[in-house]
Amino acid sequence: MDDEDRYADAARGWATGAARVYGPLATQLVAAAPHALADRWVLDVGAGTGLASSALRAAGARPVAVDRSPAMLAWDAAARPPGVAGALEALPLRDGAVDDAVAAFVLNHVDDPTAALAELARVVRPGGAVLATVAAATSGHRAVRDRIDVVVADAGFSPPGWYAHLTTVQSPQLGEVSAMTAAARAAGLDVLDVTEHAADVGVERAEDLVDYRLGQAHVASWLAGLGADEQAALRRAAVDAVTPVMEPYRPPVVTLVARTPGKAA
Ligand SMILES: C[S@@+](CC[C@H](N)C(=O)[O-])C[C@H]1O[C@@H](n2cnc3c(N)ncnc32)[C@H](O)[C@@H]1O
DSSP states (O other): OOOOOTTTTTHHHIIIIIHHHHHHHHHHHHHTOSSOOTTOEEEEETOTTTHHHHHHHHTTOEEEEEESOHHHHHTTGGGSOOEEEOBTTBOSSOTTOBSEEEEESOGGGOSOHHHHHHHHHHHBOTTOEEEEEEEOGGGSOOHHHHHHHHHHHHTTOOOOHHHHHIIIIIGGGGOSHHHHHHHHHHTTOEEEEEEEEEOOOOBOSHHHHHHHHHTSHHHHHHHHTSOHHHHHHHHHHHHHHHGGGOOOBOOEEEEEEEEOSSSOO
């Protein structure tokens, strides 16, 4: 694991833009739980700005957030459940500390996702749920979304080094049903369901797609270096590029629903 905080400048953009896509995805992941989560302590790892924590709270659960980025955890911290900075690779929790765990779009950030799943299995008590999502391998290029990336590149953006490692090495590892299933089994989990589907996230306007894309972490530091007028012009140009071809955005997602072995809690 490198020590770079990829999300150091990303909290505002994530919470106000990327959340248009990741909020519905978090709600859908929590809804996939194999048992009711009410009153259960549920780890939200890679919690970011707290989208899955909110969905867990809405389901009556007691979320505990862990994220390696203090900046993401700091977003709206007073209104959020307890959170602690820590890495998925070595969670700051004892064995069996939580009833269940949710990992929304964080397993794609590690070099060894099987070890990360085993770490989740370690901290979830026997019979607890482990729920995870990653972007499907097929999600790399999306014709409509790619138009935004062209506008951004034309404005002088070039991706940070970690983004190439994420997209070419880390993220593809679990991006297929067979790979996610094999990794979860190798981590000692009982696999209940693994699916790949194009998720309906309700994003149908070009403005929402642009705000989602410009809210993602890889552009955050670069965007922060632009003035307010430049940012507004960039957003307008991206909306203009997308509007003629806009269609409902349905990101392909791989979802894992699993349990730790042992008697159901
Ligand atoms: C794609 S964002 C997802 C945030 C949130 N789960 C959501 O769905 O909106 C990935 C989050 O995982 C965190 N993260 C990345 N690598 C991590 C690691 N190795 N351990 C813990 N958190 C990590 C990032 O700081 C970021 O907040």
